[in-house]
Amino acid sequence: MSLSKELEALKEFHCEDDRCVLSVYLNTYPGDPQQLNGGWRIHLKTGLKRIGEYITASEDEKELKAFNELKKKVTEEVEGKKNNLSKSVVIFAAIEPALWSVHYVQVPVKTSFHWENHPMTEEMEYMYKAYPESGVILPSYGEVRILDTAMGAVKDELVYEFDSGVETWKIRKTESTNHDRGNGKKTTAGPALEARPRTQIKGFYKGMEKVVEKLKKERGWREIHISGETDLANTFAETLREKPASCIYKNLNNSKANDVIHQIFEK
Known part of the structure; x- marks a missing residue:
């Protein structure tokens, strides 16, 4: 599937629950001073932790379980590529319905994390246009x-x-x-x-x-x-x-x- 078609599919993806899609934009550019000594690892851990705390406060066990599964999967994915990272990693993931879209790109992004009922593709679309x-x-x-x-x-x-x-x-x-x-x-x-x-x-x-x-x-x-x-x-x-x-x-x-x-x- 071409990237343009994949983007269209991502834009159409929604889940019935209020929140089920994890969108991750992670800056892993070695030339960025903030990435010295694997700074991306700290940003990844911190960003996912904050979302987890937010979901925990809502006391929705089903939502928290789904997020924890995605948290583990995303962390393992990036850690597994730690010796061959590009400038950025973009991931869209969900458990039900299933979604797993990973992109290692040579375009710098601003690190951000989103937990919504649809993939947050705006930044991805901007990168694709450029x-x-x-x-x-x-x-x-x-x-x-x-x-x-x-x-x-x-x-x-x-x-x-x-x-x-x-x-x-x-x-x-x-x-x-x-x-x-x-x-x-x-x-x-x-x-x-x-x-x-x-x-x-x-x-x-x-x-x-x-x-x-x-x-x-x-x-x-x-x-x-x-x-x-x-x-x-x-x-x-x-x-x-x-x-x-x-x-x-x-x-x-x-x-x-x-x-x-x-x-x-x-x-």
């Missing part, structure tokens, strides 16, 4: 690397290689969302690709525009961003039907996916 589902394309001579992103986070990664034997582009099997790609070691394309005259670049990318259009439709991209050497980035952009949202003249092909995203969306 960082919609987007395709990030990194063209080079040997390959075209494509990152499928939403809200500043990488959902999937695809790599297309040029087969000089049949003059066409083919997808290379790779693990989804390979954040470890890019170890600082320079990689080079094969001799046949490196020898290709730069005047033939446009013809070189022939066929990739159809791949991009298909991905855009399937993945629900609202925007396309391109990053690469000046001539490669500009020429690839010219093959597309629509002008890209941005064109950055940097060769980021050997960078980790999250580093690429950082440079694209925080330029």
Whole structure:
């Protein structure tokens, strides 16, 4: 399910009880001074504790039981990812009817906790408007690397290689969302690709525009961003039907996916 469709489903979600949905916006950005020494853990514990105290005062045992289950589940979820946290965590959860929606995003949020009869999606919608589902394309001579992103986070990664034997582009099997790609070691394309005259670049990318259009439709991209050497980035952009949202003249092909995203969306 695309993020836009998931947001629509969340906006329609309601429960019959007065309060049953826990919405958590947690800032986990390591660069934030308040997050030093795992400050997010204190904020998570404190925020959930306050809601628990509020429910306890209402003397509704059923509501308190449901909240305590969600409290445990949310805490275990975030603690389980403590060594690989992004800038923020957004969680919407309920016991009855069941709801569990977790998002680790590269967009900073203000920490807040809500206990209502529906998910508090306003902040999530704002983030999505600023960082919609987007395709990030990194063209080079040997390959075209494509990152499928939403809200500043990488959902999937695809790599297309040029087969000089049949003059066409083919997808290379790779693990989804390979954040470890890019170890600082320079990689080079094969001799046949490196020898290709730069005047033939446009013809070189022939066929990739159809791949991009298909991905855009399937993945629900609202925007396309391109990053690469000046001539490669500009020429690839010219093959597309629509002008890209941005064109950055940097060769980021050997960078980790999250580093690429950082440079694209925080330029």
